[in-house]
Amino acid sequence: MLAPLFRTEFTKITAVLCKRLGISQMQVAEDIASETFLLAYETWPYKGVPENPTAWLYAVAKNKLKNHLSRNQLFEGKIAPELKHAAPDREEPDIDLSESHISDSQLQMLFAICHPAIPPEAQIGLALRILCGFGIEEIATAFLTNKSTINKRLFRAKEKLRTDNLPIEMPPAAEVKHRLDTVLTTLYLLFNEGYYSESHDAVLREDLCLEAMRLTRMLADNALTAKPPVFALLALMCFHASRFAARKNEHGAIILYENQDESLWNRDLIAQGAFYLHQASGGDSVSRYHLEAGIAYWHTIKEDLAEKWQHILQLYNRLLMVEYSPVAALNRTFALAKVKGNEAAIVEAEKLQLTDNQYYFTLLGELYRGIEPEKAKGYLQKAYALAKTAGDREVIRNKMEVL
Amino acid sequence: MNEYALIFRHMDGKEVASPEQIQQWMQQTMDWIGGIAAQNKFVSGTGLPFDEARVVHSNKMVTNGAFGDIKETVGGLVIVRAESVEEAVEFAKGCPVLQGEGNSVEVRKVAQK
Numbered sequence: 001m002l003a004p005l006f007r008t009e010f011t012k013i014t015a016v017l018c019k020r021l022g023i024s025q026m027q028v029a030e031d032i033a034s035e036t037f038l039l040a041y042e043t044w045p046y047k048g049v050p051e052n053p054t055a056w057l058y059a060v061a062k063n064k065l066k067n068h069l070s071r072n073q074l075f076e077g078k079i080a081p082e083l084k085h086a087a088p089d090r091e092e093p094d095i096d097l098s099e100s101h102i103s104d105s106q107l108q109m110l111f112a113i114c115h116p117a118i119p120p121e122a123q124i125g126l127a128l129r130i131l132c133g134f135g136i137e138e139i140a141t142a143f144l145t146n147k148s149t150i151n152k153r154l155f156r157a158k159e160k161l162r163t164d165n166l167p168i169e170m171p172p173a174a175e176v177k178h179r180l181d182t183v184l185t186t187l188y189l190l191f192n193e194g195y196y197s198e199s200h201d202a203v204l205r206e207d208l209c210l211e212a213m214r215l216t217r218m219l220a221d222n223a224l225t226a227k228p229p230v231f232a233l234l235a236l237m238c239f240h241a242s243r244f245a246a247r248k249n250e251h252g253a254i255i256l257y258e259n260q261d262e263s264l265w266n267r268d269l270i271a272q273g274a275f276y277l278h279q280a281s282g283g284d285s286v287s288r289y290h291l292e293a294g295i296a297y298w299h300t301i302k303e304d305l306a307e308k309w310q311h312i313l314q315l316y317n318r319l320l321m322v323e324y325s326p327v328a329a330l331n332r333t334f335a336l337a338k339v340k341g342n343e344a345a346i347v348e349a350e351k352l353q354l355t356d357n358q359y360y361f362t363l364l365g366e367l368y369r370g371i372e373p374e375k376a377k378g379y380l381q382k383a384y385a386l387a388k389t390a391g392d393r394e395v396i397r398n399k400m401e402v403l
Numbered sequence: 404m405n406e407y408a409l410i411f412r413h414m415d416g417k418e419v420a421s422p423e424q425i426q427q428w429m430q431q432t433m434d435w436i437g438g439i440a441a442q443n444k445f446v447s448g449t450g451l452p453f454d455e456a457r458v459v460h461s462n463k464m465v466t467n468g469a470f471g472d473i474k475e476t477v478g479g480l481v482i483v484r485a486e487s488v489e490e491a492v493e494f495a496k497g498c499p500v501l502q503g504e505g506n507s508v509e510v511r512k513v514a515q516k
Contacts, residue, residue: 310430313434313437314430314437317433317436320440321436324441324443324445328441329440333441336434348441351438
């Protein structure tokens with residue numbers, strides 16, 4: 001019960017403290033929040049969990065902030081000028097931990113962290129730590145790296161925030177659309193980090209996705225940021241998340257879409273996705289998220305209808321026009337095969353020349369299946385040689401067996 | 404890598420096509436462009452609808468419509484990336500506009516910025 005509480009409250013307290021102290025003091029905010037939880041950890045097991053754990057945590061955090069401010073000899077000389085900038089009410093050492101101030105602070109932090117000046121990788125790390133409350137170890141597991149790498153990455157990102165001294169505030173209305181682009185990219189990457197992570201920790205992977213969805217919902221719930229691309233991204237996330245239970249087996253190996261047990265698809269999330277996709281249709285422009293959500297929507301229909309693949313092909317055509325990516329190019333060619341047959345798709349596939357991409361050879365192997373089995377086998381062998389994970393190799397081995 | 408404009412030239416567009424036919428053309432065009440975009444060779448493109456078209460002549464006279472005295476007009480263009488004009492021509496050969504009798508696709512190199 002305590003773990004989720006800690007994670008949520010950590011992000012809330014850190015956001016409010018950052019807002020109060022200014023972004024240059026992010027480390028202080030994080031430390032105060034951590035110390036607060038440490039105290040809870042040291043006392044609750046012996047004295048019992050307080051009646052209102054949240055209120056207890058806030059009271060402790062407030063006290064620690066007061067102590068920090070009065071203890072800090074440098075306060076007047078060094079931080080005060082910055083504080084004046086960050087919070088005009090600096091005479092009042094109290095902090096506002098009301099629900100509305102918390103959500104405002106979190107949203108503003110989201111914009112501060114997802115600033116175009118911060119490298120995307122650092123944005124994701126910071127978002128995970130500060131906005132989602134993940135521990136360094138958890139982040140390291142998700143990224144399949146070690147704690148010191150993550151610590152270094154976060155340190156550099158905080159240094160950047162500190163030197164740029166970006167304000168924690170909502171961008172002016174005229175800039176929201178542009179700034180929202182960066183925020184959405186980070187949330188999209190955050191979600192993908194969880195969805196496509198090779199980490200064996202299934203719970204962690206799903207948590208990552210759910211956190212990305214929570215932050216996106218926050219944008220959808222705010223009048224200033226409730227824009228069509230936000231709804232489209234949320235729809236996309238819901239459609240993808242609906243397949244959580246179906247896309248990996250009990251050993252963590254990927255189950256390909258066509259082999260998934262659709263009774264395991266989460267109908268509730270599919271319905272939510274459809275709702276958000278409908279909400280997303282308000283604007284005058286079509287974002288990549290609209291197109292990807294459309295593609296994901298058609299994938300929620302398992303049956304191989306001709307209409308389904310025709311729609312998917314058209315959506316991929318448009319997606320590639322907006323933004324090229326090798327994976328979209330490969331998926332488009334797969335959809336083309338479904339609509340126009342393998343021969344037509346082979347002609348186009350061979351033009352792609354993505355010869356360092358294992359999925360390119362997997363696709364060619366699939367397309368040549370039943371046409372030229374020897375060629376199919378050769379391509380799958382090439383894919384196998386390029387495959388980086390045991391899971392991928394297993395998928396390719398299975399394909400070779402049924403040639 | 405250079406950029407080339409593929410300019411669609413239509414013969415008299417007054418022939419009325421059925422909505423089904425238009426939809427079919429559109430889908431073919433999207434598939435054609437999608438195939439170029441899948442190779443990361445698509446830059447930009449636009450259709451040029453015939454309605455609300457005007458022609459301004461050298462004596463400043465304005466006439467309605469893209470057609471009239473001229474038998475051929477531009478229906479749209481796509482800009483692609485290609486190593487050579489030959490590659491751009493290969494892209495152009497797949498353009499569905501060429502199914503129309505007398506239509507053509509003009510390939511022109513875009514001036515370097």
